[in-house]
Amino acid sequence: MAGARREPSRDLTIQEMAQRSGFSEPTLRYYEKIGLLGEVARDESSGHRRYTPATVERIEALSCLRSAGMTVSGMRRYVDLLAQGDSAAVEQRDLFASQAQKLAADIEQLQLRLTYLRRKADLWDARVRGDLEAEQQAVEAVVRVMDQFMLKD
Template identity: 70%
Template sequence: MSLTIQEMARRSGFSEPTLRYYEKVGLLGVVGRDESSGHRRYGAATADRVVALACLRSAGMTVAGMRRYVDLLPLGNAAAAEQRDLFADQAERLADDIERLKSRLAYLRGKTRMWDARLRGDAVAERRAIEAVTLILEQFEP
């Protein structure tokens, strides 16, 4: 397998400039080049790494976190505890993000119920929706 940068971008969801940047900062290792054109060609191992990095990035991991992950890979089992901690910490951050998103979703749904009640002329349902939205807003961090 040999993918062009366009194909790799489509497969991973990263933009071409992001792929170039990740190569530049050492996250991808050596990216092969087409001998005749000099264009990047992503082999199977590099493509697998890009897909793994895309997963980490979509889970909110920073470039620094991805760099730590990549730096620990060659250490194998000797870095197992550090890898576990890296992933556990990121999982906690993601769980916190999910809880914040759930609150925002509840807010949007509450506002939907409020406006729906207003459209129907249902003052009781509108008041309940406003009370629910107010409780949700109290949970938001400033």
């Protein structure tokens, strides 16, 4: 199956899980402590954590949610709803739709910040070239972007 994630052929250590997920080892321990991961298996001889394929899959889902800006409380809600199965489909849909709206608003703000930086670069480029007309146009463009920041507040 093209594009599918390769499942680990064995349980992963905490170091391997941290590398694979992007979460730090303390974050993985914290997520386990607050119940986001369910029960994490332990090596019988050493007591070290061993992440099974099912736990790896859950952590990868949480990593995606976290990278999309979901809070820990949102991830808790997701895990709680998962436990309810299909009967929580409406709540799952609403959780993801709400997070998508938040992310869209964040992207809009980032686009505005990007535009601001580009207009400021244009301004300084005009100064470097000694182009007074281009500098004035850049100043006006910066002011327009700054006005948009003020409208967002």
